[in-house]
Amino acid sequence: MANNVYDxxxxxxxxxxGWAAKELTEKGLKVLLLERGRNVEHVKDYVNATxxxxxxxxxxxxxxxxxxxxxxxxxxxxxxxxxxxxWANEKDNPYTEVKRFDWxxxxxxxxxxxLWGRQCYRWSDLDxxxxxxxxxxxxxxxxxxxxxxxxxxxxRFAGISGSKENLPQLPDSQFLPAMEMNxxxxxxxxxxxxxxxxxxxxxxxxxxxxxxxxxxxxxxQYRNKCWLGCPFGAYFSTQSSTLPAAMKTGNLTLRPWxxxxxxxxxKNKKRATGxxxxxxxxxxxxxxxxxxxxxxxxxxxxxxxxxNSATDVWPDGLGSSSGELGHNVMDHHLGVGASxxxxxxxxxxxxxxxxxxxxxxxxxxxxxxxxxxxRGFGYQGSASREGWSRDVAELQIGGDLKDALSEPxxxxxxxxxxxxxxxxxxxxxxxxxxxxxxxxLPVLAIDSEWKENERKMRIDMVNDAMEMLTAAGxxxxxxxxxxxxxxxxxxxxxxxxxxxxxKTSVLNANNQVWDAPNxxxxxxxxxxxxxxxxxxxTYMALTARAADFAVKELKKGNI
Numbered sequence: 344m345a346n347n348v349y350d351x352x353x354x355x356x357x358x359x360x361g362w363a364a365k366e367l368t369e370k371g372l373k374v375l376l377l378e379r380g381r382n383v384e385h386v387k388d389y390v391n392a393t394x395x396x397x398x399x400x401x402x403x404x405x406x407x408x409x410x411x412x413x414x415x416x417x418x419x420x421x422x423x424x425x426x427x428x429x430w431a432n433e434k435d436n437p438y439t440e441v442k443r444f445d446w447x448x449x450x451x452x453x454x455x456x457x458l459w460g461r462q463c464y465r466w467s468d469l470d471x472x473x474x475x476x477x478x479x480x481x482x483x484x485x486x487x488x489x490x491x492x493x494x495x496x497x498x499r500f501a502g503i504s505g506s507k508e509n510l511p512q513l514p515d516s517q518f519l520p521a522m523e524m525n526x527x528x529x530x531x532x533x534x535x536x537x538x539x540x541x542x543x544x545x546x547x548x549x550x551x552x553x554x555x556x557x558x559x560x561x562x563x564q565y566r567n568k569c570w571l572g573c574p575f576g577a578y579f580s581t582q583s584s585t586l587p588a589a590m591k592t593g594n595l596t597l598r599p600w601x602x603x604x605x606x607x608x609x610k611n612k613k614r615a616t617g618x619x620x621x622x623x624x625x626x627x628x629x630x631x632x633x634x635x636x637x638x639x640x641x642x643x644x645x646x647x648x649x650x651n652s653a654t655d656v657w658p659d660g661l662g663s664s665s666g667e668l669g670h671n672v673m674d675h676h677l678g679v680g681a682s683x684x685x686x687x688x689x690x691x692x693x694x695x696x697x698x699x700x701x702x703x704x705x706x707x708x709x710x711x712x713x714x715x716x717x718r719g720f721g722y723q724g725s726a727s728r729e730g731w732s733r734d735v736a737e738l739q740i741g742g743d744l745k746d747a748l749s750e751p752x753x754x755x756x757x758x759x760x761x762x763x764x765x766x767x768x769x770x771x772x773x774x775x776x777x778x779x780x781x782x783x784l785p786v787l788a789i790d791s792e793w794k795e796n797e798r799k800m801r802i803d804m805v806n807d808a809m810e811m812l813t814a815a816g817x818x819x820x821x822x823x824x825x826x827x828x829x830x831x832x833x834x835x836x837x838x839x840x841x842x843x844x845x846k847t848s849v850l851n852a853n854n855q856v857w858d859a860p861n862x863x864x865x866x867x868x869x870x871x872x873x874x875x876x877x878x879x880x881t882y883m884a885l886t887a888r889a890a891d892f893a894v895k896e897l898k899k900g901n902i
């Protein structure tokens with residue numbers, strides 16, 4: 344093959360881009376995988392993964408210089424010295440906040456698959472049918488039955504540990520053995536189940552940390568250092584899973600430091616012909632040709648690529664004919680919940696550092712429950728004993744304080760809500776051509792917020808959390824009232840939604856851009872609604888499904 348000609352190009356190497364590369368190469372296509380950031384090699388480049396806390400100059404904290412250099416990342420927990428290199432450089436990659444939006448990005452091979460929370464939950468038809476039933480936005484063009492076999496497929500490869508619960512609103516996966524809840528979590532779960540007569544359930548989290556070995560990967564060691572990169576390959580990432588599989592085929596070319604500026608389009612053939620990139624190191628422009636383009640740069644950046652691919656046919660970008668490109672930005676709203684002390688377990692402790700928590704599936708606006716808002720929420724959380732860093736109010740100095748801190752403190756149970764944000768058309772991103780990044784490219788302007796529906800939901804998210812912990816016997820139950828700024832869920836969705844009609848959507852039921860059927864978008868950009876569960880597993884399934892369809896269509900000569 345010529346150096347610049349491939350069967351397929353994949354833009355972005357994160358969770359969905361890695362899957363696209365794996366599926367397309369395994370089906371025999373020569374694939375170019377483009378990543379705007381640096382290469383990160385599995386194990387070798389996890390430079391902090393085996394360090395002890397005292398080996399970091401600031402014990403893992405943040406410095407004043409870091410706070411100055413990362414004005415967005417500093418707004419929440421991600422800013423720290425242990426994995427700073429896995430977060431995007433904000434000076435080089437600015438953006439415009441029309442309204443506040445906390446955008447936490449990872450620009451390197453693997454993207455945020457190195458950083459994600461790894462919680463993996465299937466959607467159900469409660470989610471896929473929601474827009475149609477509520478008369479909100481547009482209907483999804485698919486249902487659970489369309490994606491269920493693809494959930495099966497990606498779960499077996501990725502490795503999801505969890506417990507079978509037979510909950511209609513949260514379908515079971517192909518599970519590896521579940522991690523175990525600790526003694527307090529088990530007791531709280533039993534009390535909640537009894538108090539609410541099985542209508543509310545606390546289960547162990549469903550997580551992409553393997554509990555049995557998979558090829559090339561060792562099971563989770565309970566270190567809870569996942570976001571430093573896992574030298575055991577115990578959690579699913581591009582580096583541990585999809586990239587080795589793609590490389591094994593001999594069909595993959597990986598090109599880091601490649602910022603895709605636009606998709607090239609032939610208006611006579613009504614097809615994309617390839618992409619244009621800027622090399623992030625030498626600032627030179629290159630073009631690559633392909634029969635298929637998969638756009639997996641993450642929801643906001645994928646829309647940026649499409650919008651920057653303007654032609655005289657569509658001045659607002661490739662895929663903009665419906666007027667929906669860049670609109671319907673979603674995330675999950677969070678930051679609210681409760682915590683309380685659980686007494687009676689002072690002689691108990693736990694072993695290791697489980698890289699997982701508990702989950703309470705959605706129960707609002709489900710079954711016979713009806714609220715004064717649409718959709719619902721779930722909770723994530725855990726129980727643990729407070730450590731040496733706790734405050735001992737009665738002891739401020741001396742030997743008694745040292746003795747107190749040498750023993751673990753009380754058991755604390757905490758839960759935090761993850762709520763659905765509706766797909767509002769006015770929540771949008773646009774190109775801000777008045778501001779440029781390091782490479783002279785226009786930046787994104789983000790104009791999004793949550794509204795009255797989310798505000799009403801958040802009241803329940805706090806009150807229900809306090810009520811449940813109180814019902815479970817917790818003492819000194821306190822609410823958590825965070826601001827939950829949009830973006831902070833790090834679950835950006837929307838911007839190039841799927842649909843049944845090219846007049847109201849950017850993509851069809853197979854994730855093809857209506858305006859260019861050999862361009863596929865299978866990351867968070869494609870989502871038509873947000874559900875309240877973590878979305879990455881759905882991105883994986885949609886990507887594998889679209890790749891299978893794309894190769895079949897290519898062989899038929901349809902694209």
